[in-house]
Amino acid sequence: MRTLLIGADGQLGQELRQVYADHDLVPVTHADLEITDWKHTEEVLDRNVPDLILNTAAYHRVDECEEFPARAYEVNALAVRHLAQWSKAHQAVLLHFSTDYVFDGCLRRPYTEADLPKPLSAYAVSKLAGEYFIRAIHDRHFIIRTCGLYGIAGSSGKGGNFVETMLRLAVEGKEIRVVNDQVLTPTSAKELAGKVRQLVETRAYGLYHITNNGACSWYEFAASIFEMAGLTPRLQPTTSAAFGARAMRPAYSVLDNASLRSLGLDDLRHWRNALEEYLKGRGRAQA
Ligand SMILES: NC(=O)c1ccc[n+]([C@@H]2O[C@H](COP(=O)([O-])OP(=O)(O)OC[C@H]3O[C@@H](n4cnc5c(N)ncnc54)[C@H](OP(=O)(O)O)[C@@H]3O)[C@@H](O)[C@H]2O)c1
Numbered sequence: 001m002r003t004l005l006i007g008a009d010g011q012l013g014q015e016l017r018q019v020y021a022d023h024d025l026v027p028v029t030h031a032d033l034e035i036t037d038w039k040h041t042e043e044v045l046d047r048n049v050p051d052l053i054l055n056t057a058a059y060h061r062v063d064e065c066e067e068f069p070a071r072a073y074e075v076n077a078l079a080v081r082h083l084a085q086w087s088k089a090h091q092a093v094l095l096h097f098s099t100d101y102v103f104d105g106c107l108r109r110p111y112t113e114a115d116l117p118k119p120l121s122a123y124a125v126s127k128l129a130g131e132y133f134i135r136a137i138h139d140r141h142f143i144i145r146t147c148g149l150y151g152i153a154g155s156s157g158k159g160g161n162f163v164e165t166m167l168r169l170a171v172e173g174k175e176i177r178v179v180n181d182q183v184l185t186p187t188s189a190k191e192l193a194g195k196v197r198q199l200v201e202t203r204a205y206g207l208y209h210i211t212n213n214g215a216c217s218w219y220e221f222a223a224s225i226f227e228m229a230g231l232t233p234r235l236q237p238t239t240s241a242a243f244g245a246r247a248m249r250p251a252y253s254v255l256d257n258a259s260l261r262s263l264g265l266d267d268l269r270h271w272r273n274a275l276e277e278y279l280k281g282r283g284r285a286q287a
Contacts, residue, residue: 004028004048006035006083007056011151011161012097015193016054026050030057035079045086052093052200055083058127062101063246065123072122077129084137093140095200100147100184100211102128105250110215112258113145113207120248131207140205144196147211147255148221150278151189162186162218163278166225170233180219180237183252185211188274198265209255212271224272228279 003020007013008027017027026048035041035057045053059065059075080096087094101124102117119125134141150161160168169176187210195210216224219237226233240249257266268274 001051002026002048003052003054004045004050005054005056006033007058009153010056011153012149012189012193013056014153015151015189016056016196018190019193019197020054035083036074038079038082041079041082042086045090049090050092052095053083053087054196055080055094055096058097060099060123062121062123062249065126066121066246069122069126072126073129076123076126077133080130081133081137084134084141087140088138091140093142093200093205094134094138095142095144095196096130096134098131098143098145099124099127100145100253100255101250102131102145103250103253105182105252108252110254110256111209112256113209114258120250123247135207142196142199142205143207144192144199145207145209145255146187146192147253148184148186149189149192150186150275152278152281153189162221163225163275166222167229167231170226170229170231173233175234175236176222177236177238177243178219178222179240179243180217181239181251182249183215183217183254184221185213185215185254186221186271186275187211187268188271188278190278191268191274195260195265195268199260199263202263202265204263206259208259209257210260210268211255211257212268212274213257214270214272215254216271221271221275224275225279228276 002024004026009029065072103111104118119128150163260266
């Protein structure tokens with residue numbers, strides 16, 4: 001079975017490369033392919049004829065997407081529509097990643113796959129449109145919503161993931177302000193990638209939430225990073241209003257891995273355990 005991985009140099013892409021290392025894997029980076037260039041994308045797909053496409057590519061600088069909503073729609077929705085059309089025409093399975101930001105956060109309990117999305121930002125609307133294009137076009141799909149990803153490769157699109165950003169700021173010695181009124185589940189890209197492979201093997205196509213377990217605010221996430229890394233920077237909680245980001249974000253976007261659980265596959269660890277392993281892996285955690 002041939003697998004084509006789009007976004008192969010991203011933080012999730014690099015973890016998927018490891019997980020699929022024993023496969024007939026074709027890793028495609030942004031330097032190789034711009035997915036909004038449909039002609040080139042079609043050439044790459046026609047040349048490789050994958051049975052499975054893993055698409056991690058996204059325009060996910062959430063605040064920037066407010067300024068460039070057309071670009072967000074091109075990358076996160078229209079390019080995904082083309083991938084779905086090619087997959088349908090060639091009987092390939094399409095696996096695509098989406099986001100907890102499709103929800104508005106008003107429910108205040110973990111969101112299941114059955115809950116109605118209500119996106120708050122241009123990024124979130126474009127990602128939801130990508131999901132809907134896939135569902136409208138091609139049955140043999142996996143859509144995976146995840147949350148607060150961090151991986152060893154760093155989130156290249158954002159110039160480093162949240163963990164790396166916090167560690168860098170701690171070294172710079174300035175006061176660090178982090179929002180305490182947005183609740184999420186930080187998720188290890190490595191654990192997610194391993195779960196992706198297990199899920200694909202079930203052939204139980206559909207929409208899935210996949211995150212680590214537990215929940216915290218971004219402030220609590222930052223405090224845990226510093227505690228585990230043995231750092232004591234000046235960390236202050238703040239509010240979304242005071243932080244003043246351009247894009248609206250959900251106040252609560254914890255996902256319930258309900259569909260994964262129904263397959264008996266929801267054994268992802270608590271986010272603190274996964275974080276500890278990540279930090280140990282990069283030599284920062286205390287013994
Ligand atoms: N990061 C999170 O916290 C988070 C949370 C929820 C959902 N997600 C979703 O999870 C998926 C993977 O995220 P990630 O953190 O692994 O992102 P990432 O590290 O930025 O990886 C995405 C990869 O796709 C490439 N890419 C971006 N635009 C492209 C385009 N137009 N054509 C071809 N390649 C392109 C990027 O290259 P460049 O870096 O060169 O642009 C990058 O290598 C995305 O769908 C994202 O929406 C992420």
